[in-house]
Structures are given as C-alpha cells and as structure tokens.
Amino acid sequence: MQLTTLKKLIFDKNIFAFLRLGKQVDTVYRTSFVTAANSSGLLNSLNQGEQSLIQLQQQLTIDDTKRDALEAWLECGVRLGELGFRSGRYRLKGKLSRHLAKQENQIAAAMFEEAIRYHYDALLSAPVRMKQDKAYQLSDQDGKVIAQSSQILEPFVEEAIEWSLKHTQPKAILEVGCGAGKYLVYLRDRLASSEITAIDYQADVVAQANQTLLQNNIKDIDLRHQSFFDMQGESLYDLITLHNNIYYFTEEQRQTVLTQAHKLLKPGGQLLMTTSCQGGSSAITALNLWFSLSDVGGALPEVEQLKQSLGQSGFAHVNSKRLMPGESYFAFLAQK
Ligand SMILES: C[S@@+](CC[C@H](N)C(=O)[O-])C[C@H]1O[C@@H](n2cnc3c(N)ncnc32)[C@H](O)[C@@H]1O
Structure with a gap:
C-alpha cells in the first residue's frame, strides 16, 4: 500500500473506527453461520465425521446448480474457524459449532437458534416493522425450535404445578393452550x-x-381442538392451568381470559399461570420485543399488573412466585 493511500484511510476515512468493530462483526458472522449450520443439519452431518462437498450437498439436499453457493457458504465457516478443511474434506473445528453439535446440548442449541433467528431479527427490524406496520405472525417462528428451547422451562413449570397441588387434590383440571402436551403427562x-x-x-x-x-x-x-373463548359452562374445574401462553392473548383479551377462567372454576378452585414477565434478562426483553411487534398476542405481562387483573377478575387470594432465580419467570396462583 502506498503512503498516500494509508494517509487517506487514516485521515479521510477514519479506518481505525472500522478496525475497532472488527471483532463485533466477526461475532455476528460466526453466530449467523453456526445457527444456519445447526438448523440445516450441517453440524449433525459433520458430527458423524469428515465429509466432502458432494457428500454434504447430498445430505443437505442441495441442488447441483447451487453447489458453488454451498461451497461459498462452507468457506465462510472455514474462514471463521468454525469448520476445518483438509484434503477436500470438511470437519467441525470451532468451539461454538462443536458445542452445539453435541446431542446433549440440543436444548441450548434451540435456545441459541431462537435468539439468533427471532430475537436478533426483531432487534434488527423493529424500527422498520413499526413504521411499515408489519407485524410478526405465529407462522414466522418454527414451532419445533420454540418447543425444543422451551424444554428448559419444564422443571420450573413442574415446580409451579407442585405449588398448586400443595393444599388441594383437584378432581377436575383444565389445561389451556396445552402445546405439545408435556405437562399433561406430568399431571396424569x-x-x-x-x-x-x-x-x-x-x-x-x-x-x-x-x-x-x-x-x-x-x-x-x-x-380438544378449541379456543378458550369458546369454552362453555361455569363452576366446572378445581384447577385451570395456563403455561407460557398469557402473552399469546392481546392485552385487551387478558382480562376476558381471567374472567372466563374465574367463571369456569368451582368456588375455591385455583388458577395457575406460569409466564415470562417484563423486567428480565436480555433474552426475555427481546422475547417481549418480538411479542410487542407481533399480531400473535402482546407484550409480556408486568407482575404487579397481572396480580391486579386477577383481583379485578374476582380472584380472592392471589400469589406470585419467582421460579427462576435472577430471571423474570414467574408463577401466579389465584383462588376463586
Ligand atoms: C408457547 S405455547 C405454550 C404451550 C405449552 N403450554 C407449554 O408451556 O409448553 C402457547 C400455546 O397457547 C395456545 N393458545 C393461544 N391462544 C389460545 C386460545 N385462545 N385457546 C387455546 N389455546 C391457545 C397456542 O396455540 C400455543 O400452543
């Protein structure tokens, strides 16, 4: 490089400002690459052993016309140090990809993917989405990734269920928004x-x-395949549970949900809710952003506001409990 070029870079273009960002940019490249490598099955393939370009192309079911693009993508992984390449074969090399490829780390891998794929996108596109009134839909998320990442919550929800069973043995239970049904198995x-x-x-x-x-x-x-709003009757249940879904209802709907739960409970019956609430870690704050930008429901609830709403819906005894130390993940137990 000529001295005049260097002078221009330093004095006209402030090249040092860019050089200071180098590490941060690499982190973005690395996390993006590894996330896609995980969800596409690349990490899994390479976890079985070294593979050639053609083998990877077959395993990832990529068309011949896209082989150059696949090679360019893999080259990014090599350049970032996440993949190794020797004698025409690729292998896992970087700490992050080797960590996420392990079978026993699949919940962590799904949490990582949720952060990079959805939370990162929400942070990146929030101003544009707000301006263009472009809301996220439920279909924007891969249900399997969310189901896998939320497995981390299971021990906490089970603790909350035990809390609700401490003083009663409910004869009739209604689980609202049961998802894949894992808590039904626990209840049974x-x-x-x-x-x-x-x-x-x-x-x-x-x-x-x-x-x-x-x-x-x-x-x-x-x-049953049914919406909670279509549930008929009153005084039917001793326990109603809503796990990780109050924010799937808009803020306007939530009061109706609580009033409906109150109506469906027998006198003395309990409503148990578990939910992330506002004021948590950056992950929960980003989850709150995603829901605030979506048509799916609304912002995460605030603890005191939710307790107040429970009171306004007619519940007499309302208790809350932080389930995750240091995190804004709570259980609410309210009695009719
Ligand atoms: C994040 S998932 C939680 C699933 C499960 N409770 C768990 O904790 O793994 C929220 C669930 O609430 C369901 N849901 C949302 N609105 C509902 C409604 N009005 N009636 C019934 N289910 C609803 C969604 O379909 C979704 O399966």
Missing part, C-alpha cells in the same frame, strides 16, 4: 384419578399433543 403421572381436559386452538399443536399422549400410553385425557 401425578394425579392418576383426576379428570383432565386440555385445549389448544392450533390444530397441528393438538395433533402433537395427541402424539405425546399416545407415546405415553395415556388414553383418558379429554384433548
């Missing part, structure tokens, strides 16, 4: 003779829950 194991009804308003999710029940040989849960 725990309460062999209770009548359990479960609803979810997404047909494919109900099908998944059905699978879960079949796999666990559970045949006595009344599983």
